Amino acid sequence: MAPTFAELTTMRVGGASRDFAMATETAQLVELVRRADTDAVPLLVMGGGSNLVVGDAGWDGLTVKIATSGIDISGTTVSADAGVNWDELVALTVADGLSGLEALSGIPGSVGGTPVQNVGAFGAHTSDVLTSVTLLDRDSGEISQWGSERCGFGSHRQSTFKNTDRFVLLRVTYELRRSRQSAPMTFAEVARRLDIEVGGTADPVDVREVVLSQRRRRGSIYDPADSDTWGVGSFFLNPVLQEVPPQADGSPRFPDPKGTKVPAGWLIERAGFAPGYGAEWGRGSVRLSTKHALVITNRGDATTSEVMGFAGHIRDGVEERFGIRLTPECRLVNCALGVSAPESPVIHS
Ligand SMILES: Cc1cc2nc3c(=O)[nH]c(=O)nc-3n(C[C@H](O)[C@H](O)[C@H](O)COP(=O)(O)OP(=O)(O)OC[C@H]3O[C@@H](n4cnc5c(N)ncnc54)[C@H](O)[C@@H]3O)c2cc1C
Structure with missing residues (x-):
């Protein structure tokens, strides 16, 4: 039986999907989406379900949960499949000595979900370091790579991918820096806890720690037990x-x-x-x-x-x-x- 959205989302409400599939490979994801479109099956794609609320009647169509998992780090260029857990990617890059994602620690959801509303926290946004996305355009059925300038980032929590089902993000690429210095910290409370001036930098490992503790204090880390x-x-x-x-x-x-x-x-x-x-x-x-x-x-x-x-x-x-x-x-x-x-x-x- 298909899972309910109460089981699939962090709001923990919502009925079941008529059909449900988990896509663990990008080729499988593309195939599922193309087939649904050819057969005119209503399609809902989702990542971590942390920004999604579905009605009590559920979804009368196919839901595809994106669970692809590839990560490629080449020098300072990091590419991750849409299904990768966002915070696991952040943790990995920080542990690898890369700077750029540390202020976005602890945000739930998937890599593919982050460009949709250009996630942000503590003065940082994914668009600060995102260089390109690979996407499937459901109108044309074509896969292409878009530079960040095409993604419509700018105004608060907006992008070309928000409020539309036309694009399925398959992979996201970021350009980070190999450095023990974080991006400048513009958020006063985090800067104070790091003992630096606003606009100053710190070791990304320390920034991640402080950001995670701030988020825990504000209840902004999803906890199934709370x-x-x-x-x-x-x-x-x-x-x-x-x-x-x-x-x-x-x-x-x-x-x-x-x-x-x-x-x-x-x-x-x-x-x-x-x-x-x-x-x-x-x-x-x-x-x-x-x-x-x-x-x-x-x-x-x-x-x-x-x-x-x-x-x-x-x-x-x-x-x-x-x-x-x-x-x-x-x-x-x-x-x-x-x-x-x-x-x-x-x-x-
Ligand atoms: C406790 C908590 C704290 C949070 N803190 C923050 C925060 O600090 N900053 C912030 O910006 N947000 C925050 N969020 C919101 C949420 O975590 C982000 O928006 C996250 O990026 C959503 O990703 P997801 O994979 O869970 O998306 P989902 O909830 O699965 O999907 C959300 C929307 O994106 C679409 N989507 C998902 N993946 C894809 C894809 N690969 N291609 C195309 N469309 C896709 C879905 O169709 C849906 O419309 C928080 C949420 C929670 C529960």
């Missing part, structure tokens, strides 16, 4: 605004190629939803992480419909307070925000 981490990381995108409304005066702001980025977590907290909020909402099965208001968590037996209802409730509260409508950062399949009402009355503190 429901406070059962989510998709940041549930909402940080909104990029043309004009920050006066109600949000005092919010932190960051420049973005498309406007001004405001932290969604700040907006959520100021709208009255503190970390841990949710015990009195519905069955209390979905709550904000106790460590971060931007993280929506499944406390054990939540359904997708409850997650969607809760996320809609948070989105609406923020919109009411600030006039800013948050949008999900994660991929939603067969589900949409705000469709389920809680079984017990909403108490909004």
